[in-house]
Amino acid sequence: MRNFILGIVVTILVIVFGGVGLALLGFLPTRANVAPPQIESHIAMSALDNSVERHAPRLNNPVPPTDENLISGLKIYTMNCALCHGDLDRKPSTLEKSFYPPPPTLILHPPDDAEWHLAYVIRNGVRYTGMPAWDKALSDSDIWKVTGFLTRVEKLPPAVQEYWKKTSGVAAPTSSEEGHDHDHK
Ligand code: HEC
Numbered sequence: 001m002r003n004f005i006l007g008i009v010v011t012i013l014v015i016v017f018g019g020v021g022l023a024l025l026g027f028l029p030t031r032a033n034v035a036p037p038q039i040e041s042h043i044a045m046s047a048l049d050n051s052v053e054r055h056a057p058r059l060n061n062p063v064p065p066t067d068e069n070l071i072s073g074l075k076i077y078t079m080n081c082a083l084c085h086g087d088l089d090r091k092p093s094t095l096e097k098s099f100y101p102p103p104p105t106l107i108l109h110p111p112d113d114a115e116w117h118l119a120y121v122i123r124n125g126v127r128y129t130g131m132p133a134w135d136k137a138l139s140d141s142d143i144w145k146v147t148g149f150l151t152r153v154e155k156l157p158p159a160v161q162e163y164w165k166k167t168s169g170v171a172a173p174t175s176s177e178e179g180h181d182h183d184h185k
Contacts, residue, residue: 032100041101048126056120063144065152067159073149074164076142081106084130088168099130107173110153119147
């Protein structure tokens with residue numbers, strides 16, 4: 001029995017130190033300009049979702065979704081997020097394929113997560129990816145404003161849709177548009 005346990009401990013040590021050794025010897029790939037294997041995306045996405053579920057406080061958005069606040073959220077988005085996540089012109093970001101993992105196109109495929117979930121991700125960023133933590137760059141109310149905007153990208157009130165059209169020259173998306181892919185993650 002003692003030998004058996006010793007065997008398990010030695011195996012674990014070999015795996016851990018072997019892994020660290022391979023990394024230090026330069027065997028791990030570091031390129032960001034390749035698509036992650038599907039299995040890796042799948043595991044990482046579930047790990048992220050479950051970690052947010054475990055850690056994020058269940059807060060209600062304290063900023064009411066008035067036209068004014070949604071327009072502020074839109075402006076915060078275009079200034080800070082559009083570069084990576086796609087602009088109001090509804091084209092994918094030119095940087096989409098330059099990150100590992102790639103940033104989701106939030107305008108074309110708005111997230112369907114709860115607001116507390118999105119606000120947590122925006123505030124704290126996502127480790128090992130290009131998603132920055134915004135808690136030091138944006139105020140808490142700005143984080144809630146951009147969260148409110150993102151959860152309503154396809155159901156913005158008329159005044160906000162009008163503002164969108166005026167600033168980008170492209171009509172705001174609506175959930176009734178044909179061929180819309182709601183399952184995209
Ligand atoms: C420098 C590029 C970059 C910028 C700027 C950026 N993000 Fe991200 N963001 C990413 C990447 C990369 C991911 C993908 C992380 C992953 O796959 O887990 C991501 C993920 C996210 C997600 C998670 C989506 C999901 O499916 O759960 C949200 C929400 C998000 N970003 C919102 C924002 C907001 C809001 C801003 C602006 C305040 C912003 N991001 C700015 C790169 C960026």
